[in-house]
Amino acid sequence: MTNGDDALLDPLIGDVIRGLDLAVVEWALDGTYRPLSGTPRWFTGTVPWSSLPFLEHFVADARRYLHDHIGGVIASDQFTVQGHSEELLLRARALKVDQRLVIAIERLQGAADMRPILREARQQALEHETLAEQARSIHAPLANVTEAVEHLQGSALSEPQRAIVDHLARSLERLREAAARLPPARKKR
Amino acid sequence: MISKKICMLGSFAVGKTSLVSQYVSSLFSDKYLSTVGVKVDRKSMTIDGLDVTLMLWDLYGEDGFQTVQKSYLRGASGYLLVVDGTRFQTLAAARDLQKMACGVLGSVPFVVALNKADLASEWQVDDRALIAIAEQGWPIIRTSAKTGLGVQESFERLTRAMLEPQ
Secondary structure, three states: OOOHHHHHHOHHHHHHHHHOOEEEEEEOOOOOEEEOOOOOHHHOOOOOHHHOHHHHHHHHHHHHHHHHOOOOEEEOOOEEEEOOOOEEEEEEEEEEEOOEEEEEEEEOOHHHOOHHHHHHHHHHHHHHHHHHHHHHHHHHHHHHHHHHHHHHHOOOOOHHHHHHHHHHHHHHHHHHHHHHOOOOOOOOO | OEEEEEEEEEEOOOOHHHHHHHHHHOOOOOOOOOOOOEEEEEEEEEEOOEEEEEEEEEOOOEOOOOOOOHHHHOOOOEEEEEEEOOOOHHHHHHHHHHHHHHHHHOOOOEEEEEEOOOOHHHOOOOHHHHHHHHHOOOOEEEOOOOOOOOHHHHHHHHHHHHHOOO
């Protein structure tokens, strides 16, 4: 195990960072970023780091956090920037090394990219909302018809009329059971 | 050049990203691509002779899967509260978000964008609900990210309010 200085001097580290497709930059007090590694392929075509307001926001959070948590590491939320041909999902992590604020930025791809899952989940939530809305629109007229049939059942009817009303009541019962199985409105979280 | 930060707030799938896209790039896509991370767009404009750059923070929609971090509101001069006119429940979500934003930012200007005005046949937010909002003094503008209706007006009205001495 080597100490930190030796490790930084090892040219292998640059290859490791490149291999991991990370961007490692140092934040300076004037708000600029000094690359500590080569620019990753995915960053080509995007705006400079200093033009990313989200990163600026994260640095402010990170400075506060690392002031109180010596030796700590803080990770950002996911953020997106427009790349050369596609939107990139990124996450930054910050730590202090010898009082220098170092930020490692990774591109979230494959399993780390939660966008398809969240999008599918939200799509399903939208569809659930629509179904619940449709269910709500059935319940009110169903209650009205139930009331009317119950009224008829309590009335003086001829034998053929009663047979029809009883048939209606049985069908209505099945309809109510089916309606009760429709999705309820999602509870507010 | 004056720089101002605006946050886009609203329930998921109300059209926050589409409004930004329409305003910044005059683009609209019918395909719903839910925002997962935070995205910041810029838009420069001249308003009443002043050059202003707006930083539009498009935050993911508040829902059971993700909760908007209050810290993202920090430094915002105003916010656009987006409601989907075809989903009544997004109005209640907007009320909650407004309370949260007010708690973090104080009484900074905001505008309610009543979005999806092009989907009139599916409209759910009725006049009674709108009157109740208007009575609270909330400025409401009907918008359509699809047609562009009210989009520029919303951002300009908000920017004007932000530039006024508080």
